[in-house]
Amino acid sequence: MIYHKLGRLPHKRHVQFRKPNGELYHEELFGKEGFSGHASLLYHLHPPTVLLKMEQPQSVKPEIAREVNMEPLNLKGFDIAPEGDYIKSRKVLFLNNDLWIGLMAPSKSMDAYFYRNSDADEMLFIHKGHGILHSPFGQLPFQYGDYLIIPKGTIYQLEFEGTDNMILFIESKSSIRFPKRYHNEFGQFLEHSPFCERDIRLPQNLESHEEEGQFVIKTKKHGMIYPYTYKYHPFDLVGWDGYNYPYAFSIFDFEPITGRIHLPPPIHQTFEGQNFVVCSFVPRLYDYHPDSIPAPYHHSNIDSDEILYYVDGDFMSRNNIRPGQFTLHPGGIPHGPHPGAIERSIGKKGTEELAVMIDPFNPVSITKEAMEIAIDDYYKAWHF
Numbered sequence: 001m002i003y004h005k006l007g008r009l010p011h012k013r014h015v016q017f018r019k020p021n022g023e024l025y026h027e028e029l030f031g032k033e034g035f036s037g038h039a040s041l042l043y044h045l046h047p048p049t050v051l052l053k054m055e056q057p058q059s060v061k062p063e064i065a066r067e068v069n070m071e072p073l074n075l076k077g078f079d080i081a082p083e084g085d086y087i088k089s090r091k092v093l094f095l096n097n098d099l100w101i102g103l104m105a106p107s108k109s110m111d112a113y114f115y116r117n118s119d120a121d122e123m124l125f126i127h128k129g130h131g132i133l134h135s136p137f138g139q140l141p142f143q144y145g146d147y148l149i150i151p152k153g154t155i156y157q158l159e160f161e162g163t164d165n166m167i168l169f170i171e172s173k174s175s176i177r178f179p180k181r182y183h184n185e186f187g188q189f190l191e192h193s194p195f196c197e198r199d200i201r202l203p204q205n206l207e208s209h210e211e212e213g214q215f216v217i218k219t220k221k222h223g224m225i226y227p228y229t230y231k232y233h234p235f236d237l238v239g240w241d242g243y244n245y246p247y248a249f250s251i252f253d254f255e256p257i258t259g260r261i262h263l264p265p266p267i268h269q270t271f272e273g274q275n276f277v278v279c280s281f282v283p284r285l286y287d288y289h290p291d292s293i294p295a296p297y298h299h300s301n302i303d304s305d306e307i308l309y310y311v312d313g314d315f316m317s318r319n320n321i322r323p324g325q326f327t328l329h330p331g332g333i334p335h336g337p338h339p340g341a342i343e344r345s346i347g348k349k350g351t352e353e354l355a356v357m358i359d360p361f362n363p364v365s366i367t368k369e370a371m372e373i374a375i376d377d378y379y380k381a382w383h384f
Contacts, residue, residue: 001038001177001187001247002197006138006206007239013041030153030244032175038151040242042136045210046232052214053229061223062092062100066366070330074378075370077309078166078324082107086115086158087218087225090169093326093370094307096362098275100171101307103326107165110157113216114234117152119223120171123271123278124148125251125356127311127324129165133158136237137245138203145251145311145354147270149176151244155217155234166324168309168356174274194270199253203245209233251311251354256284261292265357279357283313285350295345298336304359305331311354316345319381327378331363338381 010017017025026047031039042048075093082105083089092102100120109131130143135156142148150156152175170176182193189196211233219226249270257267268279286294295316306329308315315321319338329335337345 001243001245002200002202003241003243004202004245005239005241006203007043007208007237009041009043009239009241017043019045025238030242032152032244038175038242038244040137040240040244042240043238044232045208045236045238046212048230048232048234050231051228052231055227055229057224057226059223060087060090060220060225062095063368064365065368065371068363069328069366070332072330072335072379072381073326073328073366073370074375074381075326075328076324076373076375077103077168077326078322079373080105080166082163082165084108086110091369092367094305094328094360094364094366096360096364098173098362099273099360100169101358101360101364102169104167104169105165106158106160106167107163109159113218113227114155114157116155116217116219117150117171118219118221119152120173120220121152121176121273122148122150123170123172123176124150125168125309127166127168129160129162129167131158131160133246133248134207134235135203135246136207136235137240138207139205140201140203140246140248142248147249147251148246149249149271150246151175154246156246170278170358172273172276176271176273176278179269179272179277194255194257194267195249195253199249201248201250203247206237206239207235208238209235211236251280251282251356254280254282256282258285259287260289261287262294262296263287264296265359268357275361277359279359281315281353281355281357283350283352283354286345286348293342293346294348294351295337295342298334300334301329301331301359303331304361305329305364306335307358307360307364309356309358311356313352313354315353315355316341316348316351328364328366336382339383
């Protein structure tokens with residue numbers, strides 16, 4: 001990540017840093033992997049540890065419909081019902097020990113409580129809606145097509161400008177990061193990377209709330225929500241610096257890599273975590289060899305499941321696909337373009353498709369909520 005800082009900071013780490021009245025500011029290390037991962041140093045007006053009340057935790061563990069699955073599935077994501085409560089709106093559809101994948105349609109801004117996922121890094125892909133992500137690190141405006149990456153343990157609220165919102169989410173037990181092959185040894189993006197530092201939007205407009213009261217932070221840990229009430233507003237930083245903070249990246253800033261003949265999905269890779277990758281399919285020119293076949297060839301997902309979330313446009317390898325749909329092609333069996341897609345692609349100059357692909361390298365289980373929006377007999381889509 002990129003070093004970033006906002007607000008006021010002392011000249012050295014872990015030294016006296018005082019308010020105008022002589023009292024000390026309260027320093028907090030917000031870091032990963034003990035003391036050896038990405039970290040930021042936060043300077044609070046008040047100690048972040050003054051807990052007033054702990055309420056009984058509530059489970060948000062999804063109900064599993066299929067522990068193991070070998071059936072291709074097609075889900076109608078837009079059938080997910082809107083919910084006013086942010087946590088209740090999060091519908092997990094696929095999961096394994098590395099990540100949870102789901103969809104949510106929150107119809108209201110978060111104003112009754114703050115949220116902290118202490119289980120996982122989060123990736124929120126904004127399919128519908130716009131607004132502001134508020135966190136101790138500052139404000140991060142978001143809109144259609146944005147990926148929001150929120151590090152594990154970040155306290156935040158989402159403020160929406162309207163009620164029609166749809167968000168694809170990933171919860172990853174490991175850090176969500178940009179692919180290592182896009183960086184040099186110093187961490188700078190290389191020239192062949194499909195994006196660079198200029199495309200990453202960082203938090204701005206630091207909010208320093210000097211408020212005392214009762215502030216509810218609902219913390220997710222071990223698949224449970226723990227309602228904690230704190231004495232001081234969690235957005236009370238006067239300054240921070242480091243490498244561990246939320247940021248935004250737009251799918252529209254992904255510059256596609258093209259070639260004379262069809263190139264495989266790794267050219268679309270945008271993020272990675274332990275045992276999974278995330279790819280962005282964006283509008284692009286097709287292959288330009290005179291005999292090229294732009295549609296992908298049949299391939300076997302021997303070592304991974306393939307999950308595609310369709311955002312917009314006409315996805316060239318599929319028939320009868322609409323925005324908001326998911327397809328799951330399980331590992332261990334081949335899959336490929338739907339009937340007619342190969343011939344249909346020949347001679348075309350480009351595509352306007354927009355989609356997010358998630359490849360888990362360990363099989364996913366299917367939740368009850370996923371099966372409730374599944375299209376019957378999707379496996380017959382390859383019948384001629």
